[in-house]
Amino acid sequence: xxxxxxxxxxxxxxxxxxxxxxxxxxxxxxxxxxxxxxxxxxxxxxxxxxxxxxxxxxxxxxxxxxxxxxxxxxxxxxxxxxxxxxxxxxxxxxxxxxxxxxxxxxxxxxxxxxxxxxxxxxxxxxxxxxxxxxxxxxxxxxxxxxxxxxxxxxxxxx
Amino acid sequence: xxxxxxxxxxxxxxxxxxxxxxxxxxxxxxxxxxxxxxxxxxxxxxxxxxxxxxxxxxxxxxxxxxxxxxxxxxxxxxxxxxxxxxxxxxxxxxxxxxxxxxxxxxxxxxxxxxxxxxxxxxxxxxxxxxxxxxxxxxxxxxxxxxxxxxxxxxxxxx
Numbered sequence: 001x002x003x004x005x006x007x008x009x010x011x012x013x014x015x016x017x018x019x020x021x022x023x024x025x026x027x028x029x030x031x032x033x034x035x036x037x038x039x040x041x042x043x044x045x046x047x048x049x050x051x052x053x054x055x056x057x058x059x060x061x062x063x064x065x066x067x068x069x070x071x072x073x074x075x076x077x078x079x080x081x082x083x084x085x086x087x088x089x090x091x092x093x094x095x096x097x098x099x100x101x102x103x104x105x106x107x108x109x110x111x112x113x114x115x116x117x118x119x120x121x122x123x124x125x126x127x128x129x130x131x132x133x134x135x136x137x138x139x140x141x142x143x144x145x146x147x148x149x150x151x152x153x154x155x156x157x158x
Numbered sequence: 159x160x161x162x163x164x165x166x167x168x169x170x171x172x173x174x175x176x177x178x179x180x181x182x183x184x185x186x187x188x189x190x191x192x193x194x195x196x197x198x199x200x201x202x203x204x205x206x207x208x209x210x211x212x213x214x215x216x217x218x219x220x221x222x223x224x225x226x227x228x229x230x231x232x233x234x235x236x237x238x239x240x241x242x243x244x245x246x247x248x249x250x251x252x253x254x255x256x257x258x259x260x261x262x263x264x265x266x267x268x269x270x271x272x273x274x275x276x277x278x279x280x281x282x283x284x285x286x287x288x289x290x291x292x293x294x295x296x297x298x299x300x301x302x303x304x305x306x307x308x309x310x311x312x313x314x315x316x
Contacts, residue, residue: 003223010168018223020180022253022264065161065176065262069253090250093266095180095227104223106180108251108266 020095020104024073025060027150028085028114030129042155043131045114047080047124053101055140060107073110081127082119085112091146091154099142109146111154178253178262182231183218183301185308186243186272188287200313201289203272205238205282211259213298218265231268239285240277243270249304249312257300267304269312
């Protein structure tokens with residue numbers, strides 16, 4: 001798509017091509033807890049976003065030019081959760097132009113195993129570990145759909 | 159990543175953010191042929207590229223801003239092969255910064271069933287239907303790796 005920027009020097013329009021923005025999101029799997037802990041089954045890490053759109057979300061962010069999706073996923077997980085993660089696979093790519101209210105992003109979602117204790121950092125105002133039964137109500141973007149796909153399609157065959 | 163364009167009016171540099179370019183590629187599955195046809199097993203459509211990098215490649219191209227990956231895959235398949243395709247799933251996303259010698263692209267690869275007869279169009283100088291045994295030698299980008307993943311990981315469980 002053609003788009004225009006304003007030249008900061010002469011103020012006239014400069015034509016640029018606009019593409020959807022590539023992003024990654026990471027489903028970080030935490031070890032199950034002991035019986036009675038409420039964490040007997042799969043639990044995942046979500047962050048509460050500091051910036052709009054507000055709500056809980058998977059850790060994730062933009063892919064840099066020259067950076068692979070895998071490198072971006074490991075980097076973003078570390079930046080937002082302070083965890084070192086080991087990627088185990090791709091859940092899939094999500095690209096509905098309306099999935100982010102700010103602009104058109106395409107995300108590739110990775111499943112990963114987390115090491116260490118999650119600590120909120122960077123864009124994350126808070127952090128939590130949730131099972132399917134304890135997921136928060138206010139989930140940003142299309143991350144509720146992504147989590148449903150994970151719990152229904154990925155976890156059973158894992 | 160920050161990058162600079164030259165303003166076409168005043169010639170001075172205009173800062174732009176540069177992201178990897180999102181693309182799609184499509185593995186179009188053709189019906190198997192009769193015994194003795196050499197097409198008894200899975201066969202896929204490849205195009206011979208009109209533009210550099212030359213060689214055979216999966217049909218595919220850039221995702222437009224505001225367009226889903228699925229819509230881009232159906233559109234690109236139609237533009238380059240003249241076929242109507244029905245998507246059956248995602249093989250995965252490939253993002254090695256070196257996968258395209260021209261610039262950093264991230265591709266999401268779809269598997270699809272094709273209807274109609276493949277006819278080369280748009281960027282395609284020629285078109286062919288190949289099985290794993292008859293794949294051409296000169297395959298552009300990382301499409302040989304993608305096809306290996308398809309034949310080794312996707313097809314057996316299909």
